[in-house]
Every structure is written in structure tokens, then in C-alpha cells.
Amino acid sequence: MIRRLFAPLLVASLIAVIGAFAGPQAVKWAFGAETGPQAAVNALWGTTLPDPTNRPRALSEFRGKPLVVNFWASWCGPCVAEMPALDRLHKKYSANGVNFIGIAVDTPQNVQGFLARLKVGYPLVVAGFGGGDLARQFGDEQGALPFTVVIDASGKVRSTTLGQIQPAKLAAVLDSL
Incomplete structure (x- = not known):
């Protein structure tokens, strides 16, 4: 049970860290949104x-x-x-x-x-x-x-x-x- 929850929690945590430290532009880049x-x-x-x-x-x-x-x-x-x-x-x-x-x-x-x-x-x-x-x-x-x-x-x-x-x-x- 814990292993099934670990992967989604890890992905969600990684996205949160990217958003918090890299800022909105990096998140847009990571998900392919056009900028500029x-x-x-x-x-x-x-x-x-x-x-x-x-x-x-x-x-x-x-x-x-x-x-x-x-x-x-x-x-x-x-x-x-x-x-x-x-x-x-x-x-x-x-x-x-x-x-x-x-x-x-x-x-x-x-x-x-x-x-x-x-x-x-x-x-x-x-x-x-x-x-x-x-x-x-x-x-x-x-x-x-x-x-x-x-x-x-x-x-x-x-x-x-x-x-x-x-x-x-x-x-x-x-x-x-």
C-alpha cells in the first residue's frame, strides 16, 4: 500500500519543488507552454x-x-x-x-x-x-x-x-x- 502511494507522492512533491524554487516560467517550460x-x-x-x-x-x-x-x-x-x-x-x-x-x-x-x-x-x-x-x-x-x-x-x-x-x-x- 505504501509503495503504491510513494510514486504519485514523489511526482507531486517534485512538481511542487520545481514550482516553488524555479518559478512560474520554469513550470511553463516543463509542461510545454509557450512563453515570450x-x-x-x-x-x-x-x-x-x-x-x-x-x-x-x-x-x-x-x-x-x-x-x-x-x-x-x-x-x-x-x-x-x-x-x-x-x-x-x-x-x-x-x-x-x-x-x-x-x-x-x-x-x-x-x-x-x-x-x-x-x-x-x-x-x-x-x-x-x-x-x-x-x-x-x-x-x-x-x-x-x-x-x-x-x-x-x-x-x-x-x-x-x-x-x-x-x-x-x-x-x-x-x-x-
Whole structure:
């Protein structure tokens, strides 16, 4: 009886030790989960999220085009402060085929209330707290907001910015696309 229980207990203990000492990345590697920037882009293309009116939006529609992804929340002061600059950049670069999308780490009700106060010309989707998980895949280790990612037309991550964007720096990245 003890021998029958020993093998499963040994395997379970080994998994626990790997998780405790090697961290989540090693556990993902041990079980074959994809990690890194390309995995994050693939996860983004495979995601469908509701817009603030609860209509589903497949993010794969942005595949093959330059894309600025901004993770934000209505309760995040720096997020709200950078929205007008992002909107101006969207207006300027949309003529060049650059798309923008805001992924709200928030509730639909909060986003609807935010949009009643401030109009944004680029699409917004609501990811709830799951948006933070997606941002972490792109390198937002702290889980802080705002977090902005620029993806080129080939699907390569060209830049990430933790914290409020600097419009001139983001424009320089977009000009290089």
C-alpha cells in the first residue's frame, strides 16, 4: 500500500519543488507552454473580447497591420492622462495603416462611464483582470498600468512602455514602421 502511494507522492512533491524554487516560467517550460513576446502576440491574435457595449471583437482582425496596444483602466490616473495623446497619435497614424486598441483592465460599467466623459477614437475592449495576465505575457512583470505595446505588421513586438507614454518617443517608433 505504501509503495503504491510513494510514486504519485514523489511526482507531486517534485512538481511542487520545481514550482516553488524555479518559478512560474520554469513550470511553463516543463509542461510545454509557450512563453515570450511571440507567444504573447499569438495569444493576442487568439483573443476575442467584448467592447464596452458587450459586442465581441476578435483581436485577430488586427493581424498583419501595425498595432499599438494600450493596457489601461478608468481608475488609473496616468492611463486617463495619456488617452488624449494616444487619440491624437491614432488620428495621425491611422492614415498610414497603424491601428490602435485599448484593452481595459476594468469592468464594462466603468469603461462606459469613462467614455461618457472622454471620447476616444480608437477601439476599446474590456478584458477585466485577465487583461493584466495578457500584459504580463508582453513583459509587464509588475502588472502596472498603463502598459503599451507596439507590434509591427509581421507580428514582431517592436517596443513596450510601462507607464505613461511619451508621445514623441511613440511617434518615433511608429515612424520606423
